Amino acid sequence: MRRLSLCLALLVFAGCGPDGIDAGGTGGGTAAGGGSGVGGTFDAGACTDSWASFGSSFFGGYCSGCHSAYGVHSTVEASASGLASVISSGAMPRGCGVSSTDRARAVAYLRCGAP
Secondary structure (H helix, E strand, C coil), X not given: CHHHHHHHHHHHHHCCCCCCCCCCCCCCCCECCCCCCCCCCECHHHCCCCHHHHHHHHHXXXXXXXXXXXXXXXXXXXXXXXXXXXXXXXXXXXCCCCCHHHHHHHHHHHHCCCC
16 A cells, blocks of 8 residues: 555656746747737747757656656657647646746747757
């Protein structure tokens, strides 16, 4: 029973990232017309984030605990469209309290092709 409890606890907390991911940082793509950018019209001119400046910390902190492949840039880049869909829908990441700003920034980053 103790082992099961430990496994459940690890599953609950494994995907949760740090609260300190820089949401306001320098740049960060957003949707045209303001707003969160999660469901809006995308402005490709807003592509300023990179794996080094944002992607690595977001996917390493929120996704790779449960989905280890998403700690690797090439995997995120190859899966950008599908990831943008599940992140913008709110289906992922689960249970980690991702702010709407970080969620919108991740979607914009992915819509830029996850450079």
